[in-house]
Amino acid sequence: MENEIISLIYKDTDEGIKYLSALRDREESVQREVIVRVEEILKGIKDEGDDALIKYTNILDSDKVNKENICVTKEELEEAYKQVEGEFLEAIKLAAKNIRFFHEKQKKNSWMVTKEDGVILGQNIRALENVGIYVPGGTAAYPSSVLMNAIPAEVAGVDNIIMVTPPLKDGSINPNILVAADIAGVDKIYKAGGAQAIGALAFGTESIEKVDKVVGPGNMYVAMAKKSVYGYVDIDMIAGPSEIMVIADDSGKAEYIAADLMSQAEHDRLASAVLVTTSQKLAEKVRKELERQVKSLSRKDIIVDSLQNYGVIIVVDSLQEAIDMANKIAPEHLELCIKEPFRALGDIKNAGSIFLGDYAPEPLGDYLAGPNHVLPTSGTARFFSPLSVDDFVKKSSFIHYSKEALLEVGGKVVKLAETEGLTAHANSISIRMKSK
Amino acid sequence: MENEIISLIYKDTDEGIKYLSALRDREESVQREVIVRVEEILKGIKDEGDDALIKYTNILDSDKVNKENICVTKEELEEAYKQVEGEFLEAIKLAAKNIRFFHEKQKKNSWMVTKEDGVILGQNIRALENVGIYVPGGTAAYPSSVLMNAIPAEVAGVDNIIMVTPPLKDGSINPNILVAADIAGVDKIYKAGGAQAIGALAFGTESIEKVDKVVGPGNMYVAMAKKSVYGYVDIDMIAGPSEIMVIADDSGKAEYIAADLMSQAEHDRLASAVLVTTSQKLAEKVRKELERQVKSLSRKDIIVDSLQNYGVIIVVDSLQEAIDMANKIAPEHLELCIKEPFRALGDIKNAGSIFLGDYAPEPLGDYLAGPNHVLPTSGTARFFSPLSVDDFVKKSSFIHYSKEALLEVGGKVVKLAETEGLTAHANSISIRMKSK
Structure with missing residues (x-):
């Protein structure tokens, strides 16, 4: 195994997940x-x-x-x-x-929104x-x-x-x-x-x-x-090292997949490139392609290092197993090189950006397709999102009540405030109710 | 001044802003x-x-x-x-x-969205x-x-x-x-x-x-x-002590405003309550109301402490000056007790939640109106927002290109990747272009 360009795990889901989870800890420690x-x-x-x-x-x-x-x-x-x-x-x-x-x-x-009694609520x-x-x-x-x-x-x-x-x-x-x-x-x-x-x-x-x-x-x-x-x-988020997971069935093209894995691997020695496939044949072919293509790439040393340390090909029994793995790992980039990529889209719960089919390679998204390339890394796609317009806005709520609307619910606010022991909160309402 | 329940700054905007800015530093230091x-x-x-x-x-x-x-x-x-x-x-x-x-x-x-040539882009x-x-x-x-x-x-x-x-x-x-x-x-x-x-x-x-x-x-x-x-x-955000700013013109009702200021002040000794008004008469009346109403409130000691330490009434020349102050300070809660509160709404740039008119007191929003009471404190309303549904979702982008669409733009992606010295990125595109 030592000299292989990338390790291969054959039909051992637990081992696969263990390997992938370990990749989470590849951050540099801060001195x-x-x-x-x-x-x-x-x-x-x-x-x-x-x-x-x-x-x-x-x-x-x-x-x-x-x-x-x-x-x-x-x-x-x-x-x-x-x-x-x-x-x-x-x-x-x-x-x-x-x-x-x-x-x-x-x-x-x-x-x-406007409600009965002159209530107006909204968000700027x-x-x-x-x-x-x-x-x-x-x-x-x-x-x-x-x-x-x-x-x-x-x-x-x-x-x-x-x-x-x-x-x-x-x-x-x-x-x-x-x-x-x-x-x-x-x-x-x-x-x-x-x-x-x-x-x-x-x-x-x-x-x-x-x-x-x-x-x-x-x-x-x-x-x-x-x-x-x-x-x-x-x-914004503090980004960790870059990562890609490719999910492929037997329709996957080894030549393309190998190229895409290396496009992540070239970022730096901590980058991670993972292929999960239902096809053992494809797994072998991708490994050969990696060896063939890497020779002509200018950042060869970085690529080999990162593939050997943080790359892996995992062969699984079913597409569902591969998708479960992606959801568990929440990769920054996820390529679906499978027959019906759109059908799987609804099953992908956790991923920063999803690339569908053979002609949406990850570098297309890095540069030109339009979606943002600032993406959650290290499994944080479970709860973080790609950089977006939402990150450059702020919201303010606003509330308007008419006198009638306040009198209608005032007693309930007072009750809640009193239950919490906040009598000045209650006073702010009841003083308005008294002066009716 | 020492014995007053709240200090009063008379028509000195610089002094007012200085005072308000100093309130920002009232966080407890962590041991x-x-x-x-x-x-x-x-x-x-x-x-x-x-x-x-x-x-x-x-x-x-x-x-x-x-x-x-x-x-x-x-x-x-x-x-x-x-x-x-x-x-x-x-x-x-x-x-x-x-x-x-x-x-x-x-x-x-x-x-x-679908574009020409079979391009599909979107966000889950x-x-x-x-x-x-x-x-x-x-x-x-x-x-x-x-x-x-x-x-x-x-x-x-x-x-x-x-x-x-x-x-x-x-x-x-x-x-x-x-x-x-x-x-x-x-x-x-x-x-x-x-x-x-x-x-x-x-x-x-x-x-x-x-x-x-x-x-x-x-x-x-x-x-x-x-x-x-x-x-x-x-x-979510780490919240600082609570705060309210009330902006009032001569239509403001002293009784209500005093009650609302104290509803914030009762939270804890670090809470801050501020009134900015164009009416000196109102300022005086609110001060008297504070003294009158506080006597009957169960959390009197906390209220007096927080008003004396972190409360202030500032008299200004114009409504615009008051609004500028709010935008500068970005209060968690902002009440507009003025003749035409909706007219001012568009001018409020920074505030967590805005309460419009005499019958939308802050405690109504705390309990019952519907907007969230988890709000940005300590001036962070400049860039943070009330807790919302957005805080419990994550987004994934997705990209699909047809072969034709990729071939159309492939050269440009290659150019950008090469400019950045990322040849494996370029290779991922050009390998697909070669096999056309």
Whole structure:
């Protein structure tokens, strides 16, 4: 087994579930030093604002950034457009269009109902006013991530979308990121990264406005900083390593499935790729395909590592067994490479995003189909949801009663308040009943 | 000023906002011992399950509870119905009906859209499977809180609603709580409280099933335990002390407003009650009413303490100024005791629940009107929302593409993946394009 590219569990459901459950614990443990350092940086930003922000940026990212040039100018943006490839620009525009289309469908209206006696009840749904989006820089500069985080906020109607991203050594920002931000409707871009950028968004500095919510992926420092400021501001989920489960019957195409498993595995060495299939023949074929295809891929080492450590093929007796396994594990991405994928859709209880059929490979969803690629990981799809317009709105209830309506039910409110021993609550009602 | 029941700030907006902002910091600080103790209890539950749960329950709440009687029986429930007052039963049933009515309006359907070339996109919206509701026991036994936490879960369609509540010394549970739970659609009730009950819900024990989400208020141990298990399971907000802001013009009735301010102030010594008014005359009258009414209220000492420490009346020049203040502070409860409350509704950006006019006092919303009384505190209404059906569902996206649709856009996906250096992502698309 040692040298195989991926392990194979043959018709042993318990063993399969045990293996999959163990994958849940593959998070990196956070070192004490990181927490201490993050708290120190956050305190610096809270106390000293821009001074601290510039100081940390100069030390950690670029000594070319100062208070005057920390905000990306219109000219820098125009320059970025000149630098990006035409083909990239076209692709990112189509992606933005599709993402906008899908997220527009998520918008909800405020609503109210009127009842007898002049009772009016309802809920105002409003966009958050200010949102901060963190975008990692350097090697992991992902324009797709800019679109996926900013467009739902823009569609929700957020007034002020502020992006922060660490500058390169020379003080510049990757032009692909800048162009994506512009297309996604970002209002302001700042050259700041790490815990210091999260602190600036949460507490505000002279340059960067305080926001209501911070979203976007980042390294361990960013994740810890987000966790720490939660409550001052809202945050999105802290994402764990990426994962895919493919469910396939004998109609599954080994070539495609192997490619899709590796598209997750290439993310990082902690990524997990799992195939659950009713076909032993397919299982063997996929293993061969993995070995064949991996050779030509640039991130081969990462892929082999992650497949060997966190990949598995499980052969099961029935499709139902495979679906039960998915529901138990609640994978971030779930591909249904089976004859009738839509028929199974109703049985999938827990999954972040579901890919139906042979021509909806997971990378299509990562970039271009329209649904969000920010998804719940590590089994949290049991209770968390993909990033959506809902994450950028807040609700307020409202209540109006006429005098008659209140007198009608007043006695019951008084009874409930008295039962709970809250006499001032009761008094607020009975004082209105007395003056009738 | 020292002896006044509430301070008054006269036409000094800056001073007013400064005062109100300072109220934000009235949370109790959590002692290090509490955190250590909570972690110890949680570890006990995780490692030893029921044994630890019973052990802690015996030490902390009642030595009458054991593995056999920890789950409330049908007989105990029937007995509770015999014990509660008829008038209370009637009131709680009406409250449940109104809460159900309002929350039914919040339900969302799964949806899908079909596009050209056989593209199908959508979002499944499903209820969480298992939800745990924490209900404090002892002196603060609030049946209204049972309804407000359980009914949204029931309306969402949660399969299994599990309630935990600390038993009284004799091993029993307050019958009002039991009856409220039954009416709200709770499926199982366990005699367990504190951090140990939260641990049991989050990790599962032999008696208590692991849930997907834990909601409900509790003391500092409960709050810390919820914070600690967040991620294993979802949780609701950790609520801060309660607060009300009343905005009134010269049409405001001093008698009512004073009563409403005190209905918040009676919650605890950290509660905050604020009146912002354009009428100095009203301000004076409200102060007198506070002094007059408080004398006859059973929780007088708490009310006076909280009004003196965290209450204030601010006189402003215009209604707009008052509304700006509310938007800045984002109060949990906001009463609009003004001539045309509906006209102002559109200007209120940040508030948990808004009470319109003279006959919608806050306690009406606490008990019976229908909207939820679990609301964002401490200014978090800028980004958090009242508890709702949305909190008990999860969403999964789904994507289906036809072969033609994928071939049409495949090149663009490949371009985006290559730009990000993710060649295995590109390979997953191009392998499908090659085999056309």
